[in-house]
Each structure stands twice: as structure tokens, then as C-alpha cells.
Amino acid sequence: MEDLNELRKEIDTIDKAMVDLFEKRMDVSRRVAEYKIANGKKVLDREREQQKLESLSALAHNSFNCHGVQELFQQIMAMSRKLQYQLLEKEGVSGSLPFTRIDQIDRKHCRVVYQGLEGAYQHEAAMQYFGKDVNIFHMSTWKECMEAIKEGMADYAVLPIENSSAGEVDAIYDLLEEYDNYIVGEQILKINHALLGLPGTKLSDIKTVYSHPQALMQCSVYLDSHPEWKQISLSNTAVAAEKVHKEQDKTQAAIASPAAAEFHGLEVLEMPINHNRFNSTRFIIVTNRKMYAADAKKVSICFELPHKSGSLYNILSHMIYNDLNMCKIESRPIPERNWEYHFFVDFEGNLNDSAVKNAIRGMMEEAVNFKILGNY
Numbered sequence: 001m002e003d004l005n006e007l008r009k010e011i012d013t014i015d016k017a018m019v020d021l022f023e024k025r026m027d028v029s030r031r032v033a034e035y036k037i038a039n040g041k042k043v044l045d046r047e048r049e050q051q052k053l054e055s056l057s058a059l060a061h062n063s064f065n066c067h068g069v070q071e072l073f074q075q076i077m078a079m080s081r082k083l084q085y086q087l088l089e090k091e092g093v094s095g096s097l098p099f100t101r102i103d104q105i106d107r108k109h110c111r112v113v114y115q116g117l118e119g120a121y122q123h124e125a126a127m128q129y130f131g132k133d134v135n136i137f138h139m140s141t142w143k144e145c146m147e148a149i150k151e152g153m154a155d156y157a158v159l160p161i162e163n164s165s166a167g168e169v170d171a172i173y174d175l176l177e178e179y180d181n182y183i184v185g186e187q188i189l190k191i192n193h194a195l196l197g198l199p200g201t202k203l204s205d206i207k208t209v210y211s212h213p214q215a216l217m218q219c220s221v222y223l224d225s226h227p228e229w230k231q232i233s234l235s236n237t238a239v240a241a242e243k244v245h246k247e248q249d250k251t252q253a254a255i256a257s258p259a260a261a262e263f264h265g266l267e268v269l270e271m272p273i274n275h276n277r278f279n280s281t282r283f284i285i286v287t288n289r290k291m292y293a294a295d296a297k298k299v300s301i302c303f304e305l306p307h308k309s310g311s312l313y314n315i316l317s318h319m320i321y322n323d324l325n326m327c328k329i330e331s332r333p334i335p336e337r338n339w340e341y342h343f344f345v346d347f348e349g350n351l352n353d354s355a356v357k358n359a360i361r362g363m364m365e366e367a368v369n370f371k372i373l374g375n376y
């Protein structure tokens, strides 16, 4: 039996040689970057990388090692590219991202659109972000809100993107992908749902409850204790409140905000009825201009990836090596391409930071249909 200490010494010697070779290789990569800067060549050369992976893995003596050599050199070349991007950035040849930096978002002189009706949570989020003195109006669908800002009929749209109990709002992710509109801000609103009915309604009168599907989900524990009530989904909580008011029928109730009760002449029958005490929704503020505030702290991006082992890992490594903290990742199916996905990632940083520029530059070259959704 061989001695463990002796074996470890052998490994130590090999590892030292590998570190030495790695540093030598990175130094050559640095010189390649100087050549590329002087000659206006792109950092990523896919063909060269593919050739290298094939020729190096062919040198291995069994299939396990062949796979290992491929992984090892994929990583080494990824690091080599990152070093080159950093040098490009240092030399000021990284190019600017197509976003305009502004001091701050003008929240005073603007027209704001949301989906729903007065008393909707989106209305409340809009008032919290912009104050009550701006021109705030509503549309029936989120798509119409996106169109309104695209066409310049409104300056900003306020859209719900995720709820702390029910998760992301899928349709908004799809719209962000579809439209050339950009996120410039966010507003988190604590959501306490109320059961609303016509004044004088008793719980025993109720037969049907109307609300948005997300609100029904957030109150599912409460609703399960009333299995005799039929639940019906509508486009918005305030639309549900308006319906109950219009139809003047005590068998109907709505789940919406207390503000919706005031706007639509209803009474709060019970509140709060959501099971998560910390229930909150995050709203995004979207516009048609590519701009970001000087103090913006979060970047949102989306991209597609080649259907290949390790491609998500490789993209995310740009964040790791640039020391960026990823705070969220979501994926959505790509229509008409079964089992392929759009990825949506949020990470901390400002488009003016060199680490952010560096990471974005690398990801842009490797991912398909890469888009910066905003910095806020």
C-alpha cells in the first residue's frame, strides 16, 4: 500500500507545476489581448476554442479524462477571455453600452399608466413611486400599457413583476422580452388583501368571490375554509370590486385592497385574509428610453442559450469572475421552440461600473439574443 503523505506530496508537485503553467498561459493571453487591441480583433474566437477542445481532448487516454480535459480547458479559456475583457476595459476600448446615464428619474412631470382601475394595487404602487400629483391613468391589459409607453402616450408604466407568496408574474417577463421598453425603477408594496362586499353583506350571504388569480392564490388558505364559495378570476382586483358594486348583489364578494373598497363604494368584510403576513409585490417602472440613473443598483438582463451542456454555467461565471452578486434568475419557455428557454437574471451593479461592463461584454458575446432590460 502506498503512503498517503507520499501520494499527497506527488499531487502537490503536479499542482505547483500546473499553477506555474496557468500563470504562464495567462501572461500569453494578456499579450494576445494587446495584439487584439492594436488590431481591432474580437476577444472571443469560437472556432479557435473549438479546435483547441478537440485537439486537447484527443490527447487524453480514456473517455473520463477526455471529458475532464474538455471541461478544464473550457474554464481556462473562459478565464483567459475574462482577463482580455478586463484589459480592453482598462484601455478604454470596451465601447459604451447603449444606455444614457441621467442624474435621476424625473418623477414630477410625467404621465403614468397602469393596468386595472382606481384602487388597484398597481395604482397604489404608481402613487407611491410618483406621488399623487402626476397624471396617472389606466388601461385594461398589461400589453396595452406596454403599447402606451412604446407609442409615447405615457412616459412610464407600472407593472407587477413578482409577489413574495405567489412568485413571478409570467406575462410581464414575456412582455419585457417582446417590447423594446426598459426598467428604470422598482417599487415594493406590502399587500394586505380584504374581502369586500356591498355594505351590510354577511359572510353567510356570499356565494361567489371574484379577484385576480394571484390574489386568489395569496388567500387560498382563507378561501379553503369557505369551500362553498365559488372562485372566479378577473383581470384585476379593482375590476372585481367594480363588478360587485355594479351588480348590487349581496351573494357576490371581491378580494381587493381597502383602497378599492373606498373607490368602488364597498365595505371591508374581513381583513387581512392573505396567509403570508409579509405578503408583498414588487412592481417595475418601465419606459421606452434606454436610460439609467447615476445611483442605479440593480441590472436586469435576458438571454437565450445554445442547447448545450454547461452553457448556463459559462454565462453565469462572468458574474462570478467579475465579483457580481446575482440576486434572481427566472426562465420562461421560448414559444414555438419546445423545451428551450429565455433566462432572466438580476444582479447588483451600475452600467457605469467596469466590472458590470466587463461581465455584460462577455455574456453578450456568448449568449443568443442578449438584452439589457434595465438598470435601476
Ligand SMILES: O=C(O)C(=O)C[C@]1(C(=O)O)C=C[C@@H](O)C=C1
Pocket: 029, 032, 033, 043, 044, 045, 046, 048, 049, 052, 076, 077, 080, 081
Ligand atoms: O487565440 C486567441 O485568440 C486567444 O485570445 C486565446 C484564447 C485562449 O485562451 O486559448 C482565448 C480566447 C479566444 O476565444 C480563443 C483562445
